[in-house]
Amino acid sequence: MNAIHARDKAVSGEEWAVEASGLVKTFGSNRAVDGVSLNVRAGSIYGVLGPNGAGKTTTIRMLATLLKPDAGSARIFGYDVTRESQIVRQLIGVTGQYASVDESLSATENLIIFSRLLGLGRVESRRKAAELLEEFGLTEAAKRPLKNFSGGMRRRLDLAASLIAQPPLIFLDEPTTGLDPRTRAQMWETIRRLVKTGSTVLLTTQYLDEADQLADRIAVIDRGTVVAEGTVDELKASVGTSSLHLSVQDQPAIGEARRIVERVLQATSSVTSEAGKITAPMANADRVTDLLVALRESGIRLSEISVQKPTLDEVFLTITGHGAQENAAPNTQASHRKEEVML
Structure with missing residues (x-):
């Protein structure tokens, strides 16, 4: 099947954009990728999260036919990256960590050159x-x-260059590293738009909030191995329950409020109270309504209530024994995804 037919198949029929099994890549004595397996559904954003040196870029380079795996296999929209590499290259766009453009030329000139190299007319x-x-x-x-x-x-220009051929699968290798918060947010919106218009995105990142905000599913990779995989909520749920945070308006009522929280939520030793605030595990969300009714019936007024899920940093720390931000940019911060209701 030629590349045009392969491309038509990719954008219209395949359920999986990426199917990788047991990928291995060794450089000398360093086993950079050690049995990585990934399945990326077409039309989704898939995040590969891990610190510098975890094997993220090497994995991308193998999937993009830039490196040959030492072991394992991978298919892009059903086409083998090794045996059918020419077809695979017609189906993908790759954006690396640094702009692959000529600094002596203008933005327009760079894009025109890339377009001509891809076979477009003047x-x-x-x-x-x-x-x-x-x-x-x-x-x-x-x-x-x-x-x-x-x-x-x-x-942004580097990403634009990778989209000239409008590929159905786009590899983004840490596309927002070093960007200011405003520009990062703009890039996030662009990535979301790409998926809405039919592309699939495989995104590597060391930014916890980036994975939290963008990815439909996440593979946590550490030392060349996938150590966890799932949706953001699944990964967070794997390390513990959400916590309920209450702020009591009247300080003298904090003791009574805590006793009500312990009774209704059926939690005792894990409930804490400090400076008018109560924190309790929320294993059963259905009981929160009962708790609010009980507090109101007791005349206890709240100034704030919020629910906080475990963070991706806690997920990574629990799974690997160290933070995901080791060796990452110093301004990287985890996303807490708080939902707050002011009462």
Whole structure:
């Protein structure tokens, strides 16, 4: 089957964008990837989370036909990455950690060159370049030399270049590393738009909040091995229950409020109270309504109530024995996903 037919099949019929089993890659005495298995459903965002040196980039390079696995197998939309690499390359786009563009040329010139290399005609290349520059908010900088681009602008241009051929599968290898919070948020919105328009995204990241915000499913990778896999909620639930946080308006009522919490939620030693705030495990969400009724009937008024799930950092620490942020950028922060209701 030729590449055009393969591409049509990929965007319309395959359930799995990526099927990898037991991938291994060794560099000398370093086993960088040690039996990684992944299944990425078409039309989803799949996150591979882990610190620097965990094996994320090496895994991506094998899936993208840039490195040959020493062992194991992988298929992209049903096509083997080793035996059918030419077809696979027609189905993917790869964006690395650094912009793969020529700094001496303008943004428009770079995109036109990439378009021509991919077989587009002169007129179509110019049209595609203008379209992508507008999509990524770079129209005003279209004629500016890349050496005058900020890091965020370079990253957006790199992603734009990887989308010239509109691939059904896009590999994003730590695409927001080093970006400021505003530019990171813009990139997140772009990634979400790509999936809404039919692409599948496999995203590697060392940012806990990025995985939390974007990924439909996450593989936690450490020292070349997948140590956990599931949805964000599944991973968080694997390390403990959510906790309920209450703030009592009247300090003298804190003792009575705590006794009610212990009785209704059927929790004793795990309930804590400090400075007018009570924290308790919430194993059964149905009992929260009963608790609020009991507190109101006792005349205890609350100023705030919130539910907090375990964080991805707690997941990683529990599974691996160390934080996911080791060797990560110092401003990386976990997402707590609080839901707060002011009363």
